[in-house]
Amino acid sequence: MKEGPDIAQIGALIGDPARANMLTALMGGKALTATELAGAGGVTLQTASAHLAKLEAGQLLVQRKQGRHRYFALADDGVGKLLESIMGFAAGRGHLRHRPGPKEPALRKARICYDHLAGDYGVRMLDSLVARGAIDAVGDGLALTPTGESQLQSIGIDVRDLKSSRRPLCRSCLDWSERRAHLAGSLGKALLSSFFEKGWAHRTAGSRSVVFSPEGERQFLALFPAAS
Amino acid sequence: MKEGPDIAQIGALIGDPARANMLTALMGGKALTATELAGAGGVTLQTASAHLAKLEAGQLLVQRKQGRHRYFALADDGVGKLLESIMGFAAGRGHLRHRPGPKEPALRKARICYDHLAGDYGVRMLDSLVARGAIDAVGDGLALTPTGESQLQSIGIDVRDLKSSRRPLCRSCLDWSERRAHLAGSLGKALLSSFFEKGWAHRTAGSRSVVFSPEGERQFLALFPAAS
DNA sequence: TTCATACTTCGATCGTAACCGAAGCATTGT
DNA sequence: ACAATGCTTCGGTTACGATCGAAGTATGAA
Numbered sequence: 001m002k003e004g005p006d007i008a009q010i011g012a013l014i015g016d017p018a019r020a021n022m023l024t025a026l027m028g029g030k031a032l033t034a035t036e037l038a039g040a041g042g043v044t045l046q047t048a049s050a051h052l053a054k055l056e057a058g059q060l061l062v063q064r065k066q067g068r069h070r071y072f073a074l075a076d077d078g079v080g081k082l083l084e085s086i087m088g089f090a091a092g093r094g095h096l097r098h099r100p101g102p103k104e105p106a107l108r109k110a111r112i113c114y115d116h117l118a119g120d121y122g123v124r125m126l127d128s129l130v131a132r133g134a135i136d137a138v139g140d141g142l143a144l145t146p147t148g149e150s151q152l153q154s155i156g157i158d159v160r161d162l163k164s165s166r167r168p169l170c171r172s173c174l175d176w177s178e179r180r181a182h183l184a185g186s187l188g189k190a191l192l193s194s195f196f197e198k199g200w201a202h203r204t205a206g207s208r209s210v211v212f213s214p215e216g217e218r219q220f221l222a223l224f225p226a227a228s
Numbered sequence: 229m230k231e232g233p234d235i236a237q238i239g240a241l242i243g244d245p246a247r248a249n250m251l252t253a254l255m256g257g258k259a260l261t262a263t264e265l266a267g268a269g270g271v272t273l274q275t276a277s278a279h280l281a282k283l284e285a286g287q288l289l290v291q292r293k294q295g296r297h298r299y300f301a302l303a304d305d306g307v308g309k310l311l312e313s314i315m316g317f318a319a320g321r322g323h324l325r326h327r328p329g330p331k332e333p334a335l336r337k338a339r340i341c342y343d344h345l346a347g348d349y350g351v352r353m354l355d356s357l358v359a360r361g362a363i364d365a366v367g368d369g370l371a372l373t374p375t376g377e378s379q380l381q382s383i384g385i386d387v388r389d390l391k392s393s394r395r396p397l398c399r400s401c402l403d404w405s406e407r408r409a410h411l412a413g414s415l416g417k418a419l420l421s422s423f424f425e426k427g428w429a430h431r432t433a434g435s436r437s438v439v440f441s442p443e444g445e446r447q448f449l450a451l452f453p454a455a456s
Numbered sequence: 457t458t459c460a461t462a463c464t465t466c467g468a469t470c471g472t473a474a475c476c477g478a479a480g481c482a483t484t485g486t
Numbered sequence: 487a488c489a490a491t492g493c494t495t496c497g498g499t500t501a502c503g504a505t506c507g508a509a510g511t512a513t514g515a516a
Contacts, residue, residue: 008249208232
C-alpha cells in the first residue's frame with residue numbers, strides 16, 4: 001500500500017459539505033470574502049475561517065488581504081479544472097443534490113466555469129467555432145487555426161497577446177450539465193471577458209449563472225450560430 | 229448555494245485513507261477480493277466490508293460474486309480517469325504521501341494506470357508514437373493516423389476491432405510521476421495487453437508496478453525509441 | 457453432515473473534526 | 487481616541503463515522 005500521491009487528503013478537503021459549497025461558489029471566478037464564503041457554506045464565520053485555513057493549507061485556495069477584507073480565490077487553473085472534472089463525474093452518476101430549483105435552468109443555460117463560459121451557451125459557442133473551422137478538434141484536444149486567429153482578432157480578441165502566456169490557449173472542459181465539451185483556456189477566458197465588456201452579459205450576485213441582455217443574446221446567437 | 233452536482237459526496241468517499249488506498253489498489257486494473265482490499269486499506273475485514281458497501285453505493289465500484297469470493301473493481305473507465313486526475317493534481321502540489329520506498333522507482337518506471345501503461349515507459353511510448361507520426365497530438369487530444377493504424381496493425385493490434393467499441397480509441401492521461409501525458413483509451417489498453425501476451429512484461433503481486441523481462445525491455449525500447 | 461473459508465451484520469467504543477459562543481486582533485472610519 | 491467592521495483564535499460541546507470483536511450467513515470442501 002502507500003503507493004502514489006495522497007488522494008485522501010484532497011478528497012477529505014473536498015468531502016466536507018461546507019467546504020464543497022465554498023469551492024463551488026469560488027468556481028464563479030470571483031474572489032470572495034470570508035463572510036461571503038461563510039454564507040455560501042451555510043456556516044458561521046468562525047467555522048468558515050477554520051475551513052478556509054484548511055483549504056489554504058491544502059493549497060486549494062489563495063488569500064489576498066485588502067484593507068480589512070480577506071479575499072479568497074481558487075489557487076490556480078488546476079483547481080478549477082479538478083473541481084469541474086469532479087462535478088462532471090458526479091453529475092454523470094445522478095449524484096445531483098439539487099431538487100431542480102428556480103435558478104437551475106439559468107445555470108444550465110449559461111454559467112461561469114472558473115473563468116470561462118459553460119452551460120448550453122458555452123457548448124454552443126465551441127461547436128460553432130469548430131463548425132466554422134476556427135478551432136480544430138482532435139479527440140478532446142483543441143487548437144486554434146490560422147483562420148480562427150484572424151476571425152477572433154476581428155472580434156477584438158488579441159490572440160497574439162494570449163499566445164505569449166504559458167497557459168494553454170485552448171483547452172476543452174467537460175460540461176456537467178450538457179455532458180459535452182466547452183472552451184476553456186486563456187481563449188475561453190478572453191471570450192467571456194469580451195462579452196462582459198461589450199455589455200452583452202453580466203454575472204449575477206450570489207450565483208454562477210451568467211445573464212444575457214436581450215440585445216447581447218441576439219448578438220451572441222448571431223455570432224455563434226447553431227452548428228446544424 | 230446548492231448549485232450543481234454534489235461533489236462533497238464523492239470527495240468524502242475518496243477522502244478516507246482506507247478507502248483511498250483501496251481505490252488506489254484497484255487502479256491496478258485487476259478485480260480484487262474483499263480480503264485483499266482489506267489488506268490494501270490496512271483495516272480489518274469488517275471495516276473493509278463497510279467501506280466497500282459505501283463505495284458501491286456511491287457507484288465507484290462494482291461487485292461480481294464468484295463462488296464464495298466477491299470481486300470488486302472500479303465501476304468504469306470514468307472512475308479510473310477521475311482518480312488519475314486527482315492523483316495528478318495531488319502530485320503537482322507535493323501532496324506526496326510516500327517517503328520514497330524501495331518499490332517506488334519501479335513504480336515510476338512502469339506501472340498500470342487502470343488498464344494501460346503509465347510511468348516513464350508509458351510517456352516514452354506515447355512520445356515515440358507521436359514522433360513517428362502514428363498519433364496526432366493537438367492540445368491534449370490524441371488521434372490515430374492512417375499511418376499509425378497500419379503500423380499498429382503490423383504489431384498485431386487489431387485496430388479495426390477497437391474502433392467498433394464506443395469507448396474512445398485514444399485518450400491522453402496525465403501521468404502523476406512524469407507530469408506528462410501518456411496513452412489511455414482502448415488503444416492504450418490493447419497495447420499493454422499485447423505486452424503481457426508477448427511475455428515482455430508482467431504485473432506484480434501486490435503492486436501496480438509493471439516489470440519487464442530483460443528481453444521484453446529490449447524489444448520495447450527498440451519498438452519505441454526515445455523521441456530525441 | 458460437518459467443517460472451513462469468505463464475507464456481512466450487529467453492537468459498542470472511540471477519536472476526530474465540525475460547530476458555535478465568546479473573546480481577541482487588526483484595520484478603517486469618525 | 488473611540489467605535490465599528492472583518493476576521494481569527496480559544497474553549498468546550500456534540501455528533502458522526504471509522505474501527506473492531508463477536509455473531510450471523512453463504513458457499514464450497516471433506
